[in-house]
Amino acid sequence: MIKIQPATIHHIYEIADLWCQLMQIHKAWDADYFANVGVEDFIQVYKEDIAIYMNQSSQIVLVATDNEKVIGYCNASLVYFSNSFYNSDSHCEINDIMIAENYQNTNVGKQLIEEIRKWALTSKVKTMQVNVFSKNQRALQFFNKQAFQPLFHKLELKL
Numbered sequence: 001m002i003k004i005q006p007a008t009i010h011h012i013y014e015i016a017d018l019w020c021q022l023m024q025i026h027k028a029w030d031a032d033y034f035a036n037v038g039v040e041d042f043i044q045v046y047k048e049d050i051a052i053y054m055n056q057s058s059q060i061v062l063v064a065t066d067n068e069k070v071i072g073y074c075n076a077s078l079v080y081f082s083n084s085f086y087n088s089d090s091h092c093e094i095n096d097i098m099i100a101e102n103y104q105n106t107n108v109g110k111q112l113i114e115e116i117r118k119w120a121l122t123s124k125v126k127t128m129q130v131n132v133f134s135k136n137q138r139a140l141q142f143f144n145k146q147a148f149q150p151l152f153h154k155l156e157l158k159l
Contacts, residue, residue, distance in 0.1 A: 002108060004115050007054055007061040007073065012047050014070035015063065018098040019046055029135040050075065060119050064099070064108045072099035074112040078123050092120035094130040113146050 007015060053059035053075055064072035074097040080090040099108050120128055132139045
């Protein structure tokens with residue numbers, strides 16, 4: 001049975017493994033943009049970052065487990081604007097989400113997003129946002145199915 005729960009320090013290695021898979025997917029689209037996941041230093045820094053996120057009230061890291069094995073994770077942050085020129089409130093930013101390949105299309109991602117949404121509501125933010133790599137059509141379709149709407153288009157010119 002799939003269980004969604006807050007991540008603990010015991011989940012960090014499995015989260016880092018899923019993150020490496022995510023980086024490999026993105027790296028196939030743009031090798032210059034994403035971290036070289038074969039380098040142990042990057043993986044160690046990511047593990048340290050996740051450990052910090054777990055202990056901050058403005059961050060959340062959730063894991064999806066199946067019989068104690070991590071099959072997916074999502075981490076999100078509260079982003080507060082103290083002074084803004086925009087007519088926008090603070091929001092919840094989804095930083096990463098990754099589901100093991102054999103669990104994709106089984107509603108695990110939807111369950112993780114729903115738990116992040118519940119957490120965000122308790123924090124009194126009014127919106128959730130996520131940056132999706134433009135070539136990641138599966139992720140774009142997934143977030144559209146979760147009722148996310150386009151907000152900005154960030155364009156890049158390679159020099």
